Amino acid sequence: LAVYHANREQGGYDIASASIARRSLKNLCLGYLAQLQDEAVLKLCVEQYRQGHNMTDVMAALSLVAESDTAERTHLLADFYQRWKSDQLVLDKWFTVQAVSKRSDTLEQVQQLTRHPDFSITNPNRVRSLVGAFCSANPVRFHRADGAGYRFLADRVLELDRLNPQVASRMLRLMTRWRRYDASRQKLMREQLQRVLAADSVSPDVYEIGSKSLES
DSSP states (O other), rough: OOOHHHOOOOSSSSHHOOOOOHHHHHHHHHHHHHHOOOOOHHHHHHHHHHHSSSSSHHHHHHHHHHHSSSSSHHHHHHHHHHHHOOHHHHHHHHHHHHHHHHHHTTTHHHHHTSTTOOOOOOOOOIIIIIIIIIHHHHHHHTTTSSHHHHHHHHHHHHHHTTTTTHHHHHHHHSSGGGGGGGGHHHHHHHHHHHHHHTTOOOOOOHHHHHHHHOOO
16 A cells, blocks of 8 residues: 555646656556455545546456445446546546456446447447457456356357458458367367357358367
8 A cells, every 4th residue: 555655646637758657667556456445445446437537547446346245336437437438548448447447247247248339240340349449458247157258259259250251351360269278168169169150141251260279
């Protein structure tokens, strides 16, 4: 906690390497403190979010609050959306923060976000920021023992394949390393790969990726 406070910036945003290093150390400390799940630390995160004058600090704080099951989570996510909804690159970050959360209901949250007015399956960057982030950067929730994460990815691949086979095939790659996992998950991933390949009018791009994975 002392290191966190010692590295808080005084004054405006500074791009000097020393300042960047201090911000990095400060946010690392905040991340460690957040593991305590202490109310005082949550307040510290909210304070950093509210007072942050650079995206690095704001996103670091928002990411930590997004892991909680609190009213502050709802308020800050809504606030960030209202402030940045017109900036598509920043809005991608908003989707990603929620997609990589370790909360037990993250998959359900991601499924809900696919129906958000600002999510479009035709926007490759938005697909990567939500679907790609969940499946590639959230292994705990993507590899759920019930296979729901794999079904979700297969559904999105099939949806994408009708619109953008190149993006669909890249998304499918996230399930092609199934041999690295335990027997139960291997079976579940193979089932979803087979379901994708069995779909009507599957594109050559997607078929190549899926079939090679199952054959090799």
